[in-house]
Each structure stands twice: as C-alpha cells, then as structure tokens.
Amino acid sequence: MSEILNDYIVRATAAGGEIRAFAAYTLNTVEDARNKHKLSPVACAALGRTLTGAVIMGTMLKSDDDLITIQINGDGPIGNIMVTANNKGEVKGFVGNPSVMLPPSPVGKLDVGGAVGNGVMTVIKDMGLKDPYAGQVILQTGEIAEDLTYYFATSEQIPSSVGLGVLMNRDDATVAQAGGFIVQLMPFASDETIAKLEENIKGLDSVTSMLSKGLSPEQMLETLLNGFDLEFTETVPVRFHCNCDRQRIEKALISIGKDELKSMINDGKPITMNCHFCNTDYTFTTEELKQLLASMRK
Numbered sequence: 001m002s003e004i005l006n007d008y009i010v011r012a013t014a015a016g017g018e019i020r021a022f023a024a025y026t027l028n029t030v031e032d033a034r035n036k037h038k039l040s041p042v043a044c045a046a047l048g049r050t051l052t053g054a055v056i057m058g059t060m061l062k063s064d065d066d067l068i069t070i071q072i073n074g075d076g077p078i079g080n081i082m083v084t085a086n087n088k089g090e091v092k093g094f095v096g097n098p099s100v101m102l103p104p105s106p107v108g109k110l111d112v113g114g115a116v117g118n119g120v121m122t123v124i125k126d127m128g129l130k131d132p133y134a135g136q137v138i139l140q141t142g143e144i145a146e147d148l149t150y151y152f153a154t155s156e157q158i159p160s161s162v163g164l165g166v167l168m169n170r171d172d173a174t175v176a177q178a179g180g181f182i183v184q185l186m187p188f189a190s191d192e193t194i195a196k197l198e199e200n201i202k203g204l205d206s207v208t209s210m211l212s213k214g215l216s217p218e219q220m221l222e223t224l225l226n227g228f229d230l231e232f233t234e235t236v237p238v239r240f241h242c243n244c245d246r247q248r249i250e251k252a253l254i255s256i257g258k259d260e261l262k263s264m265i266n267d268g269k270p271i272t273m274n275c276h277f278c279n280t281d282y283t284f285t286t287e288e289l290k291q292l293l294a295s296m297r298k
Contacts, residue, residue, distance in 0.1 A: 159185040
C-alpha cells in the first residue's frame with residue numbers, strides 16, 4: 001500500500017448470522033509499539049500479533065469500561081508478553097525482553113514460536129464484576145494466532161479461525177504490514193456453513209500476503225467468506241494508547257507507603273518511574289517526593 005492508511009477494525013456477519021467476523025489493519029499501531037519499546041524484529045512480530053488479536057477481541061466487549069488482557073508466559077527468551085485493550089480500539093502492551101534476537105525459523109520466517117517457547121496463555125476479561133473472568137490454556141505453538149484459536153475452542157467453546165501477521169522491512173526493521181482476522185461460528189451454524197467455511201480457510205493466503213497484495217480488512221473478509229452473504233456492521237479506529245499519566249504514577253508512589261517514600265527522600269536523589277506499557281519515564285525530584293509524603297499526612 002503506497003499511501004499511509006489509518007488503522008481500523010471492520011466487523012461483519014455472514015450466512016444469515018451463522019458467522020461473525022472481524023478483520024483489522026494495524027500497521028501504525030504495531031510500528032508505534034516498535035518505536036516506544038525499541039523492539040527487535042522478532043519481538044515486534046510477537047507483540048504486534050498479540051496487540052492485533054487483543055484489539056479485535058476488545059471490540060467484542062459490550063461496555064466502554066470493559067477491558068481484555070492477554071498474558072503470555074512462556075519459557076522462551078522473549079519473556080512474558082502482556083497486552084490490554086478496550087472496546088474503543090485502544091490497545092497497549094509490552095514484552096519482557098524487547099531486544100531478543102533469534103535466527104529465522106526453518107521456513108525462513110521470524111521465529112515467534114521460538115521466542116515465546118512453552119507455557120501458558122491467560123485471557124482476562126474485566127467487565128466490572130466482582131471477579132474478572134480468566135481463561136487459561138497451554139500454548140500450542142507460541143505463534144499467537146493458533147494459541148488464540150485454541151483458547152476460543154477450549155475456554156469459550158466457540159469454533160474460531162484466527163489469523164495474525166506482522167511483516168518487517170528488511171532494510172530498516174520497521175513494520176511493513178500488520179493485521180489480522182477472527183472468524184467465529186455461532187452455535188446454530190449449519191453443517192453446510194461449517195464445511196464451506198473450512199474449505200475457504202484451507203485455501204487462504206497468510207495475513208501478511210493478503211495485506212502486501214493491497215487487500216483491505218473488508219477485502220480480507222470478502223476473500224475469507226467468499227460465497228457467503230457478507231454484511232459489514234461496524235468500523236472501529238485502532239491506535240496504541242496508554243492511559244498512564246503523572247497523576248497515576250503519583251498514586252502508585254503513594255501506595256508504596258510512607259516508610260518507602262521516606263527512604264527515597266533520604267537518598268537525596270531524583271527517582272524515575274517507568275510505565276511498562278508505553279515505556280514512558282516519569283521523574284520525581286526529592287522536593288516532589290516530600291510533597292507527596294506531606295499529602296499523605298493530611
């Protein structure tokens with residue numbers, strides 16, 4: 001794609017409501033994450049796929065206050081991956097080791113599975129209830145899309161097909177393409193619908209191949225759901241967005257307690273707090289720490 005497109009998710013139904021489908025273009029969001037976290041190519045691919053999957057799943061949430069978090073805890077060199085999204089297309093996330101480097105996989109692609117390793121994926125839905133819903137599955141491949149497909153099948157009992165892709169530019173290691181789709185069968189889907197969808201999926205190009213050919217999210221779904229009556233129902237803009245600010249960091253400092261704050265003040269040096277999600281640093285002088293301590297005494 002020559003022009004820079006805005007990131008977005010398109011939502012659709014097909015086969016008279018027997019199928020619901022989502023497709024996303026997330027190049028700018030993933031490039032933003034790469035810049036903020038100084039990600040290596042394989043770390044960018046791993047985080048970018050997770051960001052795309054999470055932001056699509058976020059649009060499935062009902063309320064503006066609902067949040068979905070995907071945690072991937074593997075034994076590979078990338079460490080943990082954590083991503084959080086809401087239903088407004090806002091997503092943020094980080095990886096444990098942003099500079100991880102690995103040789104290509106046997107098929108010559110970025111070895112996301114090797115970077116993630118073996119472990120578990122946890123999906124947490126915070127919908128304002130007393131306890132958030134959490135579903136956990138064993139990682140199947142560490143390639144993210146297959147793991148989310150397995151999560152939907154086992155934790156939510158929803159037959160799904162998940163495709164996620166991040167393509168990096170070889171010359172400058174920026175993001176060339178990023179996006180994905182989630183297609184799900186409703187419980188009342190007919191055998192005919194299921195068989196036709198499975199046949200369509202078999203012949204499908206990879207997400208990055210489709211995007212590289214210039215296909216939009218709408219066209220990805222038209223290809224995936226060829227032969228079905230497809231109805232687009234909603235478009236949601238997507239962006240990397242962290243809601244951290246200085247006030248939130250101040251509250252975090254207050255929460256560590258008076259003794260810890262006094263110890264920091266006695267050191268006589270400024271302290272820097274880092275937001276893991278967006279890699280923003282917040283620096284507090286000794287005088288500012290004293291003011292925080294004084295506010296706790298009121």
